[in-house]
Amino acid sequence: xxxxxxxxxxxxxxxxPELLDQFRTREGPRVRALGRSLASRNLRGVLIAARGSSxxxxxxxxxxxxxxxxxxxxxxxxxxxxxxxxxxxxxxWLVIGISQSGASPDIVAVLEEAQTQGCVAVAITDHPDSxxxxxxxxxxxxxxxxxxxxxxxxxxxxxxxALAYLAFGxxxxxxxxxxxxxxxxxxxxxxxxxxxxxxxxxxxxxxACVVLGxxxxxxxALEWALKLKEVASFWAEPYSAADYRHGPITLASSxxxxxxxxxxxxxxxxxxxLRQELTRRGVWTVRAADDRFADLTFPASxxxxxxxxxTVPGQLLALHLAWARDRDPDHPxxxxxxxxxx
Amino acid sequence: xxxxxxxxxxxxxxxxPELLDQFRTREGPRVRALGRSLASRNLRGVLIAARGSSxxxxxxxxxxxxxxxxxxxxxxxxxxxxxxxxxxxxxxWLVIGISQSGASPDIVAVLEEAQTQGCVAVAITDHPDSxxxxxxxxxxxxxxxxxxxxxxxxxxxxxxxALAYLAFGxxxxxxxxxxxxxxxxxxxxxxxxxxxxxxxxxxxxxxACVVLGxxxxxxxALEWALKLKEVASFWAEPYSAADYRHGPITLASSxxxxxxxxxxxxxxxxxxxLRQELTRRGVWTVRAADDRFADLTFPASxxxxxxxxxTVPGQLLALHLAWARDRDPDHPxxxxxxxxxx
Numbered sequence: 001x002x003x004x005x006x007x008x009x010x011x012x013x014x015x016x017p018e019l020l021d022q023f024r025t026r027e028g029p030r031v032r033a034l035g036r037s038l039a040s041r042n043l044r045g046v047l048i049a050a051r052g053s054s055x056x057x058x059x060x061x062x063x064x065x066x067x068x069x070x071x072x073x074x075x076x077x078x079x080x081x082x083x084x085x086x087x088x089x090x091x092x093w094l095v096i097g098i099s100q101s102g103a104s105p106d107i108v109a110v111l112e113e114a115q116t117q118g119c120v121a122v123a124i125t126d127h128p129d130s131x132x133x134x135x136x137x138x139x140x141x142x143x144x145x146x147x148x149x150x151x152x153x154x155x156x157x158x159x160x161x162a163l164a165y166l167a168f169g170x171x172x173x174x175x176x177x178x179x180x181x182x183x184x185x186x187x188x189x190x191x192x193x194x195x196x197x198x199x200x201x202x203x204x205x206x207x208a209c210v211v212l213g214x215x216x217x218x219x220x221a222l223e224w225a226l227k228l229k230e231v232a233s234f235w236a237e238p239y240s241a242a243d244y245r246h247g248p249i250t251l252a253s254s255x256x257x258x259x260x261x262x263x264x265x266x267x268x269x270x271x272x273x274l275r276q277e278l279t280r281r282g283v284w285t286v287r288a289a290d291d292r293f294a295d296l297t298f299p300a301s302x303x304x305x306x307x308x309x310x311t312v313p314g315q316l317l318a319l320h321l322a323w324a325r326d327r328d329p330d331h332p333x334x335x336x337x338x339x340x341x342x
Numbered sequence: 343x344x345x346x347x348x349x350x351x352x353x354x355x356x357x358x359p360e361l362l363d364q365f366r367t368r369e370g371p372r373v374r375a376l377g378r379s380l381a382s383r384n385l386r387g388v389l390i391a392a393r394g395s396s397x398x399x400x401x402x403x404x405x406x407x408x409x410x411x412x413x414x415x416x417x418x419x420x421x422x423x424x425x426x427x428x429x430x431x432x433x434x435w436l437v438i439g440i441s442q443s444g445a446s447p448d449i450v451a452v453l454e455e456a457q458t459q460g461c462v463a464v465a466i467t468d469h470p471d472s473x474x475x476x477x478x479x480x481x482x483x484x485x486x487x488x489x490x491x492x493x494x495x496x497x498x499x500x501x502x503x504a505l506a507y508l509a510f511g512x513x514x515x516x517x518x519x520x521x522x523x524x525x526x527x528x529x530x531x532x533x534x535x536x537x538x539x540x541x542x543x544x545x546x547x548x549x550a551c552v553v554l555g556x557x558x559x560x561x562x563a564l565e566w567a568l569k570l571k572e573v574a575s576f577w578a579e580p581y582s583a584a585d586y587r588h589g590p591i592t593l594a595s596s597x598x599x600x601x602x603x604x605x606x607x608x609x610x611x612x613x614x615x616l617r618q619e620l621t622r623r624g625v626w627t628v629r630a631a632d633d634r635f636a637d638l639t640f641p642a643s644x645x646x647x648x649x650x651x652x653t654v655p656g657q658l659l660a661l662h663l664a665w666a667r668d669r670d671p672d673h674p675x676x677x678x679x680x681x682x683x684x
Contacts (some may be wrong), residue, residue: 051585079582088413091578229593245677342584
C-alpha cells in the first residue's frame with residue numbers, strides 16, 4: 001500500500017475544486033449555450049443511458065430536469081438495445097449517454113440508435129475521441145484529465161456540474177452566481193475530512209450500513225453507498241427514504257448504521273422522522289447536512305446544486321473506512337477502471 | 343407463531359394460481375380491450391408511479407413495453423409532486439399508478455396531477471373504491487381479494503399479469519395461448535417448494551446474499567431480494583448483472599451467496615459468465631432457471647411472461663428462510679400492510 005497521503009484516490013478527491021473550476025471556465029459557457037438551444041425544441045422527454053456512478057448522475061438529472069424544467073426523464077435499460085434489439089421510439093426526445101471512458105459498448109449502442117431515430121444525442125465523457133463521443137451530435141467534455149482511480153470521484157461531481165450547467169442554460173432561471181460557486185463549495189466540503197476519518201473508525205466496527213436520502217439527496221445516497229462498497233469493501237445499501245419504509249426498514253436494528261444524506265430541502269422533515277424512528281430501534285444514525293447539528297457537514301447550497309458538495313463527505317468517509325479496514329483504496333478487488341458491458 | 347402450514351403468507355403463495363386464473367377470466371378481456379384502445383393514441387411514453395413491490399412491477403413494465411411495444415417507460419419520482427410541487431409535463435403520455443391498497447398519498451398525487459394535464463391515468467389496485475382508483479380514468483382491478491399478508495406475493499404476480507394483458511392488447515402480437523397459461527405455469531412453479539426449503543436451510547447460515555438478473559430477470563431479482571428482506575429479515579441486495587460488474591462485484595468473496603435469476607433469454611450467456619466468475623471467487627451461486635441444470639426450477643415460458651412464474655421460487659425461499667431463521671413470516675418487524683408515504 002502506498003503512503004496514505006500519496007493515495008491516488010485521495011489526491012483526486014482533493015483536486016475536485018481545481019478541476020471543477022476548470023470545467024466552469026472552459027466548458028461552462030458552451031454547455032449553457034447548448035442548454036439554451038434545447039429550450040426551443042419542445043422536447044418530449046430525456047432518456048439517459050449510464051452505468052455505475054454515471055447512472056447515479058442520471059438519477060440527479062431526473063430530479064434536476066423534473067423539478068426545474070418539468071421535463072420527464074427516463075433511465076434507459078441499455079439491454080433493450082444490446083440484448084432485445086430495440087431502443088424504444090424516442091423521436092423528439094433528448095438522449096444523453098454518460099460514461100467517463102466513453103467505451104462501454106451498451107451505452108454507445110443507445111446513442112447510436114438514438115441518432116438513427118433522429119434524436120439529439122449528447123455524450124458526457126472525459127474522452128472526446130471515444131466511441132461514445134463519436135456516436136453523439138454534441139459532446140460535453142468533463143475535462144477531469146483522465147481520472148486514474150478505479151472509483152469515480154471527480155468524474156461524478158463533474159458530471160453533476162455539467163448537468164447543472166445544461167439545465168441552467170435550458171431554463172435560464174435562478175442565479176448563475178450559485179452555479180459559479182460550485183467549485184468553492186466543494187473546496188469547503190473537503191474540510192470535513194477529520195470528521196469523516198473519526199466516523200470511519202467507528203463505522204469500521206460494524207458489518208453494514210444503509211444510506212438514505214430523498215429527492216435531490218437520493219442520488220447522493222446512491223453514490224455514497226457505491227463508494228463505500230468499491231473503495232472500502234463495506235456492505236452499504238442505498239434507499240430512497242420512502243422506498244425504505246416500504247419494506248427494507250424491517251432489517252433496522254442495533255448493530256446497523258444509517259447514514260442520512262440531508263441537503264436542505266422539502267424532504268427534511270421526513271428524514272428527521274425516519275432518523276428518530278431508527279434511533280428508537282437502536283440504529284446508529286449519522287446525519288450529513290448543511291447545519292451545525294450534522295455529524296458530517298457540507299456547505300449550504302440551493303438544493304438543486306447541493307448534491308455536488310454533499311457527495312464529498314461520502315468520498316472521504318469511504319477513503320478513511322478503507323484505511324480503517326486495512327484495504328488499499330486504490331486497488332479494490334475484481335474491478336477495473338473501464339467496465340465494458342453489453 | 344402459527345403452525346407452519348397455517349401461515350397466512352404460505353396460504354397466499356399457494357392461492358396464486360387460483361387468483362390469477364380468476365383475473366384471467368373476469369378481468370383479462372377488459373384489460374386487453376383497454377390495451378387495444380391505447381394502441382391508437384400514439385402515446386409518447388408511459389410514466390409509472392409505484393413503491394416497493396409495485397415499483398418492481400414498474401421495472402417489468404419498462405422491459406415489457408420497451409421490448410414488445412418500443413414505448414419508453416419512465417419511473418416517476420413521486421416526490422417531484424409531493425415535495426417539489428410539480429409533476430413533469432407528460433401531455434400525451436399514459437400515466438399508471440400501482441398500489442395494492444390504493445392508499446399511498448404520493449402515488450395518488452401523481453395520478454391526480456396526470457389527470458390535470460389531460461393524460462390517460464390508469465390505476466392498478468386491489469381496491470376499486472380507493473383514492474387511487476378515484477384519481478384514475480381507468481381502473482384495473484387485481485381481484486386478489488384483499489391480500490392479508492404484509493409481504494406482497496399474489497399482488498405482485500397479479501400486477502405483472504395485468505401489465506402483460508395490457509401490453510398484449512396494445513400490440514396484439516404473439517400467441518394469447520401463452521398469456522392464458524400463466525396461472526397454470528405458476529401452479530407448476532409451486533412444485534419447487536422442497537428444493538426451496540432445502541436451499542433455505544443452507545442460506546440461513548450465511549450473513550447475506552446478492553440477487554442478480556438481467557433484462558426481464560431484473561425485476562424478478564428486485565422482488566426476490568425484497569421478499570428475503572421483508573419475510574426472513576435476511577440481508578439480500580439485488581443488482582442488474584451489468585450494474586453489478588460496474589462496482590459492487592468487488593464485495594464478492596466466500597461466505598456470500600449469489601442467487602441468479604435466469605429466465606431463458608438473450609442475457610443468459612452474461613449470467614453464466616458472471617456465475618463462473620463468482621464461483622471462482624468462492625461465492626456460493628444458486629441458479630434459478632427453467633432447465634434441468636437449475637438449483638431452483640420454474641416452468642419454461644416465453645421470456646416476456648417468465649417473470650411471473652420465476653417470482654414463485656423466491657417467495658418460497660423467503661418463507662422457508664424465515665422459518666430456518668426462527669422468524670415469523672406473517673409478522674415482520676416494523677412494517678405494516680399499508681405504507682403511506684408522501
